[in-house]
Amino acid sequence: xxxxxxxxxxxxxxxxxxxxxxxxxxxxxxxxxxxxxxxxxxxxxxxxxxxxxxxxxxxxxxxxxxxxxx
Amino acid sequence: xxxxxxxxxxxxxxxxxxxxxxxxxxxxxxxxxxxxxxxxxxxxxxxxxxxxxxxxxxxxxxxxxxxxxxxxxxxxxxxxxxxxxxxxxxxxxxxxxxxxxxxxxxxxxxxxxxxxxxxxxxxxxxxxxxxxxxxxxxxxxxxx
Numbered sequence: 001x002x003x004x005x006x007x008x009x010x011x012x013x014x015x016x017x018x019x020x021x022x023x024x025x026x027x028x029x030x031x032x033x034x035x036x037x038x039x040x041x042x043x044x045x046x047x048x049x050x051x052x053x054x055x056x057x058x059x060x061x062x063x064x065x066x067x068x069x070x
Numbered sequence: 071x072x073x074x075x076x077x078x079x080x081x082x083x084x085x086x087x088x089x090x091x092x093x094x095x096x097x098x099x100x101x102x103x104x105x106x107x108x109x110x111x112x113x114x115x116x117x118x119x120x121x122x123x124x125x126x127x128x129x130x131x132x133x134x135x136x137x138x139x140x141x142x143x144x145x146x147x148x149x150x151x152x153x154x155x156x157x158x159x160x161x162x163x164x165x166x167x168x169x170x171x172x173x174x175x176x177x178x179x180x181x182x183x184x185x186x187x188x189x190x191x192x193x194x195x196x197x198x199x200x201x202x203x204x205x206x207x208x209x210x211x212x213x214x
Contacts, residue, residue, distance in 0.1 A: 029140035032072040036142065041211055045141050 003067045009038045011056050011063060026055035073138040074129070074147070078203035081128040085121045085197040092117040092193070096186075104182050118189045125196045129203075146210065150202030157198035158191050165190070 012018045020034040027034075028051055029044075036042035037052075044052065053063045071079075095113055096104075103110050132138050133147075165187050173179045 030072060030138070030143070032075075033140050033142045036210065042142055048141055 003040075004043045005040065005065045005067060006037060006063055007065075008034065008052065008063065011058070015056060023052070023055055027051040072143060072207065073135075074132050074143045074203065075207045077128045077132045078200040078207075081125050082197060082200035082204065084124040084128070085193065085200060088117050088121045088124070089193050089197060092189070101182055101186070102180070104185070114189070118192065121193045122196045125200065129200065142210070146203055146206030149206050150199050153202030153205055154195055154198045157194050157201075161190055161194045162187070 008023070012020070012023060020031045020038075024031045024034050027048060029048055033042065033044075033048075037044060049060055049064055053060045056063060092114065095110070095117070099107070099110055104114065139147075165183075169179050169183060
C-alpha cells in the first residue's frame with residue numbers, strides 16, 4: 001500500500017498559525033481541499049503539491065512524505 | 071461542504087422533487103391523457119425542461135467561477151458520468167422489461183411511451199449527475 005503523508009497542519013501552525021483559507025488562496029485551491037489534505041483524505045497533484053510547498057517556502061519533501069507499507 | 075458539493079445537493083433535491091411531481095401528474099391524470107390534453111402536455115413539458123434547467127443554473131454557474139472549484143472538484147466531476155450512464159442504462163432496462171410484460175399480449179406499445187422514455191432518460195441523467203458528484207465527495211471523504 002502506498003501512502004502520501006503531509007505536514008500541512010503542523011506547518012500552518014509554524015507559519016504564524018496561517019489559516020486554511022490563506023493557504024488555499026496561496027496554493028490556488030479551495031479551503032475544503034486543504035481540509036481534505038490535512039485529514040489525509042486526498043492526495044494532491046504534483047502541481048498543487050509544489051504550490052503548497054512554495055506557499056511555506058519549503059521543498060516538496062519537506063511537506064509531503066512518500067511511504068510504502070505492506 | 072465544498073461549493074460544488076452544495077450545488078449538487080440543491081440540484082439533486084430540486085431534480086427529485088420535479089421528477090416526483092412528473093410521476094404524480096402521470097399517475098393522477100393517466101398516461102393516455104398526454105395524447106388528448108394540451109394543458110397536461112404543457113405541464114409535462116415544463117417539468118421536463120425544469121430539471122435540466124435547474125441543473126444547468128445551479129451546477130454550471132459554479133463551474134464558471136474558477137475560485138470555487140479546484141483539481142479535487144474537477145476529479146470528482148470527471149468521475150460522475152459513471153453513475154450517470156449506469157443509471158440511464160438501468161432505467162432503459164426497467165422500461166424494456168416493464169413495457170414488454172405489460173403489453174406482451176397486445177403485441178404493440180402505445181407511442182406515448184417513446185416520449186416518456188426520452189423524458190425519463192433525460193431527467194435520470196440530470197439527477198444522477200448530481201448524485202455522482204455527491205457520491206464522489208462521499209467516497210473521497212472515507213478514503214483514509
